[in-house]
Amino acid sequence: MISEPELGGEWEAGRPPAAAEEPVTPRERARGRGPGRGWLWALGGAVLASAVWAGVLVAQDRFTTAPRLSCRHTEDLCEGRNMAALAKTEVKPGHGLPSHGEHPALDWSYCGYQSDYTEKDSVYYQVQVLVELHKKTDPQAEFGAGPMAGWGLFAGDGGTAEQVPGLPGRAELRTMAGGGWHRLQVVDGGAVFTLNVQWFGPGADTDSEPDEDAIKAAMIEDVRALMASLRT
Template identity: 40%
Template sequence: MITDPELGEEWQTEALEPARSADGSAPRERATGGPGRRPWLWALGGAVVASAVWGGGLYAFGDRTAEPESSYRASKNLCQDFKAQALSGITGDMHSKKPLNLESDHPAVYAARCGLENAGKDGVAPDFEVVAQVALHKKTDPSAEFDAPDLRTLAYMGGVRTAAVPGLGERAVMNVTSGDWLLVLKVLDGGAVFTVEASASTYAEKNGRPATDVDAVQAAMIEDMRELMSTLKK
């Protein structure tokens, strides 16, 4: 394997001595006036050709992955499809305020996103926010990157606890940040990736909402995720 030089080590940039003939004389000048082609240029040319052939071979023989299978339809309004009934039962009605609905139909990925929050009373800010997202991959299989950590979560929200969630799609995980204030449920099923995020400013009683706990919120997220996947099933 060809590697870069070690850190702190420099490439040699001195001019190379021209190769000598068997009798020790220097090579003849070409008609153009330049020295004969140096052996290392032949090696370099061979490496370039080999790389081109190798790259072409990868392209020709399957480097392009097959289109992933998906048994889910695109959602034209995810906030209508994502009812969040279980979450609303413990956080207050998540649909009482105008939701934020977005969608993007890219040739590689169809994505839909819905942002909800419970209603604060008398101008009080909401204390629960929920975001649901669906990504339907059209060109490549998302399973290879499914377990990659979310850098936003790691950078801004401290340590993350991860646990597998059985019974949802092919694979599902629940990520819980330090302080339990952000929960992220991710599900992989074929070419589809579903995400539900729930963030809480407090689990204590507030705005007429009874106190709850992180376990109850996680259970509600799983129930609402299952309902969403069923709704979008073809």
């Protein structure tokens, strides 16, 4: 008759008997086949795979092509930029109001100029300047593809567009159908420069309308000076 197991050696209910551990020879132990070595090899393989994948991601990020930026960001786009060429025309930009924003993908600076309202001609001019620095995506593909939309009082579709030579990058000057609004936009690498000039009021539909050719020429000169002032 089999006696009861002694205290300290009792079997747990439902517990299967442990399998006998296969003896390991010295040669096998030297090769790493000893007890507990299998999970170490598996862990080492997982760590190696993770390291390789991390290296691939770093390499992909390193070779990602970002837009070229050859100009700096400024918080006050109005400071020191009085639109000297436009000031010699009927537009005469007045005091500028700046604003700006910074983001990992895009930095932007804005300045809005307002001219004095003249009772003589009853024409009111507004000048708006925007500089965008695209740091992640290239704006070249979208340049000139959207509608002719602006900020505030500027809005509209249609009009005519003409290419402007002599400026860095690609430049386009667009005029709203019927006149009263011009937009000059230049894309140079990841930087986009936009200058809007608009005039309106009762006198805008009379013979007192400004010299549009002079305004266009002044816009080109002011954008050229703006780009040079921000060049790094």
